[in-house]
Amino acid sequence: MDIQPDTISKTHGDPAAQDFWLVLLRGMIGRCPHCGKGRLLQRYLKPVAQCSVCGEPYGHIRADDGPAWLTIVIVGHILGVILLVAVPGSSWPLWVSMVVWPLLALCLALLILPRAKGIFIGLIWRSGSIGSEKM
Numbered sequence: 001m002d003i004q005p006d007t008i009s010k011t012h013g014d015p016a017a018q019d020f021w022l023v024l025l026r027g028m029i030g031r032c033p034h035c036g037k038g039r040l041l042q043r044y045l046k047p048v049a050q051c052s053v054c055g056e057p058y059g060h061i062r063a064d065d066g067p068a069w070l071t072i073v074i075v076g077h078i079l080g081v082i083l084l085v086a087v088p089g090s091s092w093p094l095w096v097s098m099v100v101w102p103l104l105a106l107c108l109a110l111l112i113l114p115r116a117k118g119i120f121i122g123l124i125w126r127s128g129s130i131g132s133e134k135m
Contacts, residue, residue, distance in 0.1 A: 015033070015034070015125055015126045015127075015128055018033065018034070020126065022036075023122045023123065023125070024119055024122060024123065026040075026118075026122055027115075027118035027119040027120070027121055027122025028115045028119050029118070030115070031118075032051040032053065033121070033122035033125050034051065034054050034125075035051060035054040035056070037051075037053040037054070038051035038052045038053035038056075039051075039052065040058065040121060041114060041117065041118065044114055045067075045113065045114055045117055047059070047061065047063075047117070047121055056125075058121060058125065061121050061124050061125055061129070063117050063120035063124065066116070066120040067113055067116035067117040067119075067120050068113070068116075070112075070120070071109050071113045071116045072109075074108075074112050074116070075105055075108045075109050075112060078108060079101065079104065079105055079108070
């Protein structure tokens with residue numbers, strides 16, 4: 001039986017049959033949404049063309065601005081609560097606040113962004129979207 005590259009995902013079963021929360025979790029930890037074993041990202045934010053374990057293709061999936069949006073929402077909510085609790089009662093000098101809060105925002109954003117990208121890639125894969133390269 002000859003398998004064409006564009007039918008590889010069809011041979012693995014229906015992505016929509018995968019559990020939503022399982023796909024979300026696998027994407028968040030940077031694993032293949034299909035098998036949960038292969039890596040989803042090569043480097044910090046570069047997605048793999050296909051899973052090294054099960055062969056599921058991901059090169060056609062584009063997350064675009066979704067991960068950045070989700071990162072901003074999460075970091076904003078975390079920092080908003082911390083700032084509302086910590087700042088009114090503090091007697092820090094202004095320069096300390098000008099160093100601590102942006103640094104904390106940057107660290108949180110760098111920590112959350114690859115996880116958000118994994119979530120978006122996993123959910124786009126689960127939805128069965130064809131992606132921009134296969135149009």
